[in-house]
Amino acid sequence: MYDLEREAREELGALEAGGLRRSLRALASACGPDVEVGGRRVLHLSSNNYLGLATHPELRAAARDALDAWGCGAGASRLITGHTDLHAEVERRLAAWKGTEAALLFPSGYQANIGAIGALVRAGDHIYSDALNHASIIDGCRLSRAAVHAYPHRDLGALEAALRAAPPAGRRLIVTDSVFSMDGDRAPLAALADLAARHRAVLMVDEAHAAGVLGPRGAGLAEECGLTERIHVHVGTLGKALGSAGAYVAGSRALIDLIVNRARSFIFTTALPPPIVAAAGAAIDLVVREPERRRRVLALAERLRRGLRDLGLDARGETHIVPVLIGDNHAALRMADALLDHGVLAHPIRPPSVPPGTARLRLTPMATHTDDDIERALAAFAAAARLAGVSR
Ligand code: PMP
16 A cells, blocks of 8 residues: 555654744634634634634624525525525625626635636636735646746846747737735735736736725725726625625626636635635624724734834835745744743744745734734733844
């Protein structure tokens, strides 16, 4: 019998030696501002539940009502019999929120990105992708079989040079995160829209981390910059600030109809469960109605970032995402362990989620954290940094 077990153990040993082995850690309570881990309550600074909506009573009630009315599962893929009035209604609300003609639910952001990219480009086409785009965009590029031109992070000069160098044949797609997940910085959307127009390219923007947090109605960075109509393809997720699960693609009616026909990760998968869809619908209402939540999470992140810098730590980002650069994988693990000892859950992010040599703690406050929580986190960081030897 083939000795897969031995090979797996060897491979895991190599990951361990490089500080790259990952393992699952079960939380013993819901995703709130603090959480139970290993029998203790600790401050939770490592979720994407930015607005604290995952446990909100209105989302719970919407999910419960949908559970009673529709049951647990949709029972089929959307194009077979898994599409319901509930899916259709939430898609209408999504489109109205995003300011687009139409929107389409996907079971996850990963599937939305690979599906949308695969529906739009194929062999003979060209994709221009920011080097720090999310893995689901990278995988979508690979699966599409189009030629992929990864340009250095936010480097408009390099992007323009690549666009100029491309042969005239084939479709061109520029794709970017709007807020970068592991860096917390923003894509230069206006300049990207200009380049896309000048070079006859399609522009696709993944608002996974901006939806719910940026923009006057929380619709994302495109809304904040007044660029909604200059972007062809809007992607966003419903499992982060919106507190539910799943994702959407929004844009023109023709785009959505094409994606329904062409996106394999939409066609060949079961529809989102009704309770999840209903919770997402309730979240959209809350996001629009309670702008205070996004102001709050952005202010808490800024306070955290300034306090960490005062401690001599390399805290970056310009949004609600606060990466603390450590560099070495083992040092990041030591720092995370020391923080947990001091009552703070701050997950260490290592390659391949980030480039080699840039391991970090990615801190993300929630709108439901208190000012005192942030001060407690800073005190824990001061102690942990000394312990792990990572202060500058
Ligand atoms: N896009 C970005 C930028 C992300 O950060 C993520 C998830 N971390 C996704 C897409 C995937 O979303 P989902 O978790 O819904 O698959």
